[in-house]
Amino acid sequence: MINSTLKALSQQLAAKAISSEELAGLYLDRIEAANPLLNAFITVDRERSLQLARAADAVRARGEAGLLTGVPVAHKDIFCQQGWKTSCGSRMLDNFISPYDAHVIERCAQAGLVTLGRTNMDEFAMGSSTENSWYGPARNPWDRNAIPGGSSGGSAVAVAARLAPAATATDTGGSIRQPASHCGITGLKPTYGVVSRYGMVAFASSLDQGGVMAQTAEDCALMLNTIAGFDERDSTSVERTGEDYTRKLGDSLAGLRVGLPREYFADGLSADVARVVEAAVAELKKLGAEVVDISLPNTELSIPAYYVIAPAEASTNLSRYDGVRYGHRAAEYRDLVDMYERTRAEGFGREVKRRIMVGTYVLSHGYYDAYYLKAQKIRRLVSDDFKAAFESCDVILGPVAPTAAFDLGANADDPLQMYLSDIYTLSVNLAGLPGMSVPAGFAANGRPIGLQIIGNYFDEARMLNVAHRFQQATDWHRRVPAL
């Protein structure tokens, strides 16, 4: 039961082979046993979860159940959920019980999904390892000495260790795709604007996008069906008619043009990852795909552009944490400004402070043109690279990260090294494109490696088609870590 996909669980519930309450209990027992080792969850509230499950069972008893009614999922601790602590991995929000629901949470509740708990993450989603959490690092279930990736590390660990069949997550610079790759699960970051940001704690608003993690592409499609769609309360939510993201899953890949960006297979890519990605491409060729050589010449520039734009937007967004309306307030202070300064010094961790300071500087008087405006121009160049590339291919394939998961603590004192490892994911956020990571193999040391699939704007259904056909031909996504 515990290795079942979301789809299989929904069938078991529909067949009344198990109740939602029993199913939630099964997962909650696993969480209770495994969380001390993995630190995947920040908050678990057994009674509240079981209550939700019983309500779902009642809906089913009345004959009103939908496809996912009663299926349990985990939520990244970045989505505001009424009555639940929504910490965003920060001491600043350690006492914050959300008074309202994020759009994503509302949609999941409407679909009858049962919340299993709130997953660990890098503070305010800033990081690639989940080591920046106020609640301590989450651990990779394949090797507890390895990072699980980040920032959605807790969600990835929960799905990989079968503590939840699916989880919500967010991706600002790779925070869904990279942990999915490092934990051997499937993760999907939609096109910017497909999933409402309402109630999702803001990091960098022109890059942030909510998405999903699960065992399979098919499950990701079902979850995306649940959370996608226009929402008036997010000014950048895209007004489009709804679509069924499962509709192309079974399509043939014959004649599909897959682009391989030269720059993604150059210096810096580890032999392990190169081998796995090349084998995955070979598999897709067997399924009928045609390989096209493409170029994304400004790939390297995505790192400086991102690390100006994201901190600039973060410094603005995080100015709201002032100890006045909610969250942490320092215990002692001399005056108002001292209260702000102490509250923020105590409430934020080192990486968050670093990024706020970078952002404050690049937006400060006299430096705007040299940094922020320059970065936005480079963002255009990076985005134009993709436009040109999609003239000659349907999807782009490549690595997610240069290496498999590194050891816990390996980059802890070297923020720059951590930033450089985001090279293959950042440009997708700068352009606002959809991207996925799909399990594709393992490094020599046994740590998982994902294949990145990048789609054109609003082409999630095709990306999911490629991922699904790949998963029908391979069994990497069925491998489970021994706990």
Next chain:
Amino acid sequence: MSLTHQDVARIAKLARINVSDDEIDAVGAQLNTIFDMIAKMQAIDTDGVEPMTHPQDSALRLREDIVTEPDRRDAFMAIAPQAEAGLFLVPKVIE
């Protein structure tokens, strides 16, 4: 580029983050490493390139100026560090 002790102190002040005097140089060293990486942008010719602010380049939507939110004042005040009579309390600002 190299941020001085004074630069870092000024940035911390602007960011409203208390950084003690003996931490400033360590923080500054890490910021300088990051800015050295960011400096790579300056070598790129971007003359005539339109800055990209948003992936969809679309204009922001306007809506009717009508009340859409319910009054949840009490729920929102209840989570404030210090509140009284519907007001958020802060240290005295005007003498």
